[in-house]
Every structure is written in C-alpha cells, then in structure tokens.
Amino acid sequence: MPIARIESLDHDGRGVTHYDGKVIFVDGALTGETVDFSPYRRKPSYEFAQISRIIKPSSMRVTPGCENFGMCGGCSMQHLEASAQVAVKQRVLEDALWHLARVKPEVQFPPLMGPTWGYRRRARLTVRYVAKKGGVLVGFHERKSTYVADMTRCEVLPPAVSALLLPLRAMVGALSCPDRIPQIEVAVGDNATALVLRHLEPLNENDHAVLTEFANQHNIEWWLQAGGPDTAQPMIATQAQDLYYTLPEFDVKLYFRPTEFTQVNHDINRVLIRRALRLLDVQAGERVADLFCGLGNFTLPIASRGAKVFGVEGSKVLVDRARENATRNALQDQCSYDVADLFKIDEAVVSGWGAFDKMLIDPPREGAVDVCKSLPMASDAQAPKRIVYVSCNPATLARDVAILVHEKGYVLRGAGIANMFPHTSHVESIALIERP
Numbered sequence: 001m002p003i004a005r006i007e008s009l010d011h012d013g014r015g016v017t018h019y020d021g022k023v024i025f026v027d028g029a030l031t032g033e034t035v036d037f038s039p040y041r042r043k044p045s046y047e048f049a050q051i052s053r054i055i056k057p058s059s060m061r062v063t064p065g066c067e068n069f070g071m072c073g074g075c076s077m078q079h080l081e082a083s084a085q086v087a088v089k090q091r092v093l094e095d096a097l098w099h100l101a102r103v104k105p106e107v108q109f110p111p112l113m114g115p116t117w118g119y120r121r122r123a124r125l126t127v128r129y130v131a132k133k134g135g136v137l138v139g140f141h142e143r144k145s146t147y148v149a150d151m152t153r154c155e156v157l158p159p160a161v162s163a164l165l166l167p168l169r170a171m172v173g174a175l176s177c178p179d180r181i182p183q184i185e186v187a188v189g190d191n192a193t194a195l196v197l198r199h200l201e202p203l204n205e206n207d208h209a210v211l212t213e214f215a216n217q218h219n220i221e222w223w224l225q226a227g228g229p230d231t232a233q234p235m236i237a238t239q240a241q242d243l244y245y246t247l248p249e250f251d252v253k254l255y256f257r258p259t260e261f262t263q264v265n266h267d268i269n270r271v272l273i274r275r276a277l278r279l280l281d282v283q284a285g286e287r288v289a290d291l292f293c294g295l296g297n298f299t300l301p302i303a304s305r306g307a308k309v310f311g312v313e314g315s316k317v318l319v320d321r322a323r324e325n326a327t328r329n330a331l332q333d334q335c336s337y338d339v340a341d342l343f344k345i346d347e348a349v350v351s352g353w354g355a356f357d358k359m360l361i362d363p364p365r366e367g368a369v370d371v372c373k374s375l376p377m378a379s380d381a382q383a384p385k386r387i388v389y390v391s392c393n394p395a396t397l398a399r400d401v402a403i404l405v406h407e408k409g410y411v412l413r414g415a416g417i418a419n420m421f422p423h424t425s426h427v428e429s430i431a432l433i434e435r436p
Helices: 082-101 165-173 205-218 266-280 299-304 316-328 347-352 369-374 394-407
Strands: 003-005 015-019 022-027 034-042 046-056 122-130 135-139 183-188 193-198 221-225 243-247 252-256 287-291 308-313 335-339 358-361 386-391 411-418 428-434
Touching: 003 015, 022 034, 082 394, 082 411, 122 165, 135 165, 165 205, 205 221, 243 266, 252 299, 252 316, 266 299, 266 358, 266 386, 266 411, 266 428, 287 299, 299 308, 299 316, 299 335, 308 316, 316 335, 347 369, 369 394, 386 394, 394 411, 394 428
Parallel strands: 022 046, 193 221, 287 308, 287 358, 308 335, 358 386
Antiparallel strands: 003 034, 015 022, 034 046, 122 135, 122 183, 183 193, 243 252, 386 428, 411 428
C-alpha cells in the first residue's frame, strides 16, 4: 500500500501529495499527515485516491460533527478544525490571485466568520422513492454519486429544518405519487419557513390534505411547483406570508419568494454587507452602481446611507422584486434599476449608464469579465474611484482583478474571505479595487 506525506490541500479540500512521479489527490487527508492511500481513478499525470490508513494524523484533525460526514456530499471539511478551514480558504484566495492574476493585495482583510452549524437557510433536498431502502429518502446526494444519502438529520441546516427530514419521508410516502416528487426546496426567512414541493404529476384532494396536516403540525408553508421556478405558488394563497430577512444595522427588510436567490448564511451576509459598505465608504449624494444587484441585498443598504444607487440585474423578476423592496423600505427615491445581461455588455452600454463615484460587483460563479473589460481606464475621470467586488469563485475573481489591475490601471488594495459555507470548500471573498 503506498505511503505518503500530505503536502497541502487543493481548492476542493483534498490532500495533495506526490508519489511515483504523479500528483495524488487524497480524499479526506490533511496537510502534514502521513497516510496509506488507495487510488480509485488513474490518469497519466495524476490520481485520485482514498485513505486506507492514517499513520500520523494532523493536529488540526477533529471528529466530524455530523454522523453523515463522508457519506453525504454536502460537506467536505468537517474533519478539519473550523479556524483551519478558514486559513485554507484564505490560502486558496491568495493562490488564485497570485498564480492566475499575478497580483497581491496590499492588505489581507481579517476573515468574516459566524456560526459553523445550523447556518444553512436555503437548501435543495433531493427526494427519491427507493424500494430497497423501504420507501422515500429525503436529503443531499451521496458523495460522488447521484444516489440520495440515507440521512435522518443534517447539522448544517437549522435545527427545525433538520428535524423535518424524517417526517418528510413519511409525508411524501403518503402522497398519491411519491415516485414523482424529485425535490423539496427549503427557504427560511426571519418570519417563516417555506418548503417548495416539486411535483411531476398533479396532486389530488387527499394529497392536499396530507400537505395541510404536515404544514399545521410543523409550522411551515407549502409552495407547489409543477414546472420551472416561476410556476411555484403558495398552496393556500390566502394564508401565505411574505418571506423576508432583515438587515437591522441598515433598518432594511428584504422580501423574497422561496425560489428566488438569497444568501444561504444570513449571519455572514450581514457582516459581509457591513464590510462592503465600509470599504465603499459611501457618502450621501454619491452615485453608486450595484451590478448583479438581485433583489437589493446591497442596493438598499447603500441607499440607506444617502447615496443614489443604480442597480443592474439580468432577471426582470429580480429587478421587479428589488423595486418592490425599495418601495417597501421607503427608499424608492434613492434607487433606480435596469434589466441587462451583464455577461453580454460592452463599453457603449456601460457609458450609457453615466458616471459612478463607486461600484459594487457581486456576480455568480461565472464572474464579471465583460463588466471589467467595459469599464473606463482608472485614469479616466468617468471611472469609479472605488470598486468592491464580492465573489463566490476565486478563479473568476482573479481573472477579473487581472483585467482591472493590468489592463485598466486599478490597484488591488485588499482582499479576504467570508466563510459563507463552513465545512465545505466553497470560498466566498471580498476585494477592494481603487484608482491609484
């Protein structure tokens, strides 16, 4: 059995070592450990392997907090002490910026951290009718598999939601079409919990009775989704509450439908917004752009500081929600919006928006390459003096920062991570880019 010392962790949290002229990625191994490993996938220059035996464990190795760890694919780093997880993510960010963009931030921001358990207020649970397992399974996929994990609880979900996993099995099994229910989406607001039931066949009267009894017993609201996300509707429209989350520091309340994008970790979202506004240093009367604005998560806090905010988003549905949120928070006079595909814009489009004092960019994993290429040179009087970039993908952040620094003449003042998804390899980060 091959024996090796683990040299580092990769961006997916796997141990990295070299053996017999190849790079070996070892699932579940930690930096500094000596392990026996067994390859399960071989390529000419690298292999994927699993641990056969830990000969010398890392001092950072801990007992996973969830009984499903290793079998469930939802988490990949529970065996690593929480603060060490943050250090690994910070290193992933630094490596991406240096190796992909050839830049180093002048300042490394302290990591943003919060609760490491019970934080996940959005989730998409897969549902499968499995006769060999005795009925219905509800949960996340097994690791590296399309099968559903046989799980009875989940420690990263809020406790009240975790407690629903077993009752949901029985409830789906009592429906007329348990094998035609592919997923249940969870959305937890500050005021209510909504479950969106995806059903591939119409539900009958008895199904509605079963769902109603479950809702009353567990204090949740059902939404039914027969097709795409836009088809989701509350089962009992007259009783449905408007889901919302609050940002007390900015006296803002944001309303959302359970199928609309919101951050999964509300605690980290709050401190991330706080840091973003501190970095932007928003002043009353300034004109600020919020690109990929969604339903107004950053737009409204910026507007609450007296700035005029121009939000841009590719989804008309989300822009309509952002306008509604601005109105419901009496900030409509501070906010204006445009629907635009930010993956297909050019300098003419950006110029047409007018000049901005500052800019916030919060794209999905694909990043904002067209936005960065379309901005004026930093030396141009029309260019934003300060850009805050919130990222969920270090690779695309690095690519876009390279454009802003090497092509547009900006300076990367600082960067740091926000631990939005504890116990996973997901790296959320925030960077400050300024005119020199």
